[in-house]
Every structure is written in structure tokens, then in C-alpha cells.
Amino acid sequence: MNCARDDETRRQCVASAIRELEKSVHCAESGFVAVKRSWLLSSDVDLDELRKEDAFIIFERETFPHFTADRQRPASHEEFQAETKMYDRQLLTSTAQMMERTWLLRGMESPGDVHDLAYWFWDEAGLWQAIESFAETLGRNWPDRAKLLRRVRQVADPRIIDREGFSPRLREWDNVIEDTWFDVARGQESSDSADKLDDALHILLSEMRKGNSSSPVARSREWFAEARKAATRGRYKLEPDVIKEVCAGYAAAWQGLYDLLDPKEQAPDFHEALACIRRP
Numbered sequence: 001m002n003c004a005r006d007d008e009t010r011r012q013c014v015a016s017a018i019r020e021l022e023k024s025v026h027c028a029e030s031g032f033v034a035v036k037r038s039w040l041l042s043s044d045v046d047l048d049e050l051r052k053e054d055a056f057i058i059f060e061r062e063t064f065p066h067f068t069a070d071r072q073r074p075a076s077h078e079e080f081q082a083e084t085k086m087y088d089r090q091l092l093t094s095t096a097q098m099m100e101r102t103w104l105l106r107g108m109e110s111p112g113d114v115h116d117l118a119y120w121f122w123d124e125a126g127l128w129q130a131i132e133s134f135a136e137t138l139g140r141n142w143p144d145r146a147k148l149l150r151r152v153r154q155v156a157d158p159r160i161i162d163r164e165g166f167s168p169r170l171r172e173w174d175n176v177i178e179d180t181w182f183d184v185a186r187g188q189e190s191s192d193s194a195d196k197l198d199d200a201l202h203i204l205l206s207e208m209r210k211g212n213s214s215s216p217v218a219r220s221r222e223w224f225a226e227a228r229k230a231a232t233r234g235r236y237k238l239e240p241d242v243i244k245e246v247c248a249g250y251a252a253a254w255q256g257l258y259d260l261l262d263p264k265e266q267a268p269d270f271h272e273a274l275a276c277i278r279r280p
Helices: 002-027 030-043 054-063 077-109 114-136 142-155 158-164 192-208 216-232 240-261 270-274
Strands: none
Touching (some): 077 142, 114 142, 114 240
16 A cells, blocks of 8 residues: 555656646747756756656657657757757658548548548647647747647547557657758758758748638638538438548648658649648
């Protein structure tokens, strides 16, 4: 009994400590976080025991993404920002792939039950809103990143997540210099990819705020209302061909987002991709 109480007390203390760390990261400016990162993850010996806890590992992975909990941290704010930009692209492209495959699977199964469809469209609107919030700050607000991670895990088909996994993380910093983000020949960091990502996020935000003509949030809400209206009228199924077309449209929109974020793509038409989501 004493051991059980001790374990519960420890869990409560760990949860309280993690909440305080999350608050400090949330409130801190990005420059402060870069300076404090090494202190949080390795330097402060008072946190050694906390770092062994699963809750801290989750906090570390979502706040300071890495393949493993290494102790080789970027030393400067510039290095931290470059690494975070790489992670942001990985997070968004992984989200796009997960959701494209989710909608393709839904289209193949096309259940048509309006209650299931209503949940799909409601969740879809929330996920695009999370992406819009992320794009608004160019990924500089940590809670937006954490919210997007949670949203994808909640919305994407669990079979897709189980098969392919969804935990976008980065290689260790020592290996980052081998990436295309760096100009190895001159030994200088290249900002081209970072600039392209910011440009893509500006385009994404612009398209989503044009109004109902292209916004996936507005279109998803329209479909949600359509599904609810069908249920109130005693229609519990929609035509399979309609559902397949809608699912294909959403899959195309997510593919469009992936292409927009791919630095190798030449001026993809994101507006055209969003227009694939038909109206009810």
C-alpha cells in the first residue's frame, strides 16, 4: 500500500513538473527557449530524475523534436531555428500524407452513414484550423505544433497510423550538416529551404482565408451541416458515389498541400487542389 501511494505521489509530482515546464516554454520567446533548451534537456542536474520519466520524454519529443533523446544540442539560436524549420516541414508533409491516405481508405470503404460522415467533416475542419494556426505564426508557437500533432493522431485512420507510424522527428544535429539545408561546398548554412517553407506557409494561409470559395474549413463545415440535415430528415445514408467523390477530393487537397511544401515542386497550384473538394 505504501508503495502504491508513493508511486501515485511520484506520478502527481512528475505531472506537475511537466505542466510547469510546458508553461515556461509556452510563455518564453523563441530566443529564450533556444538558450534554455540545453538547460532543460541536459545541463540542470536537478532535472536528471525527471528526464527518465516517460512524460518528460514525450514533452522533449514534441517540444524539441529529435530521433532520440540525445545530449548534443544546438548551441545557438540560429542553429535551433534551422533545425526547427526542418522539423516543421517534416511534420506538415507527414500530416498531408497521413490524411491523404486516410481519405483514400475512406473512399474505398465509403460507408455512407451520415453520423460517421458528420464526425469526419467536423474533425477535418478542426485539423485544417490547426494547420491554419500553425501557418499564421510560421511554426514559431510551440502550442500550435503540439496541437497539430494531437489533432492528426485523433483524426487520421488508426490503421494508417499503426502501419506507417506518425512521429515526425529529426536526425541528430551532428548529421544535419549533410542535409540539403546546408551548403557543404562553402561550409555555410543555406536559407533557401527555410525561405521556401515560409513562402509555402504564406500561400497556404492566403488560400485558406480567401473565403468559402477555397477554404477547406468552410467546405468541411458545409458537409458537416449537410450530414446533420440528412439525419434530421431521416436519411441515414448518402449515395456511395457521392461519398467516393468527396473522399477523392479531400485526398487531392492533402496531396496538394504535400506538393506545396515540397521544395522540389515547381509552383504547384494549391488553389486548384483545394477546389477538388466539391460542395454539397
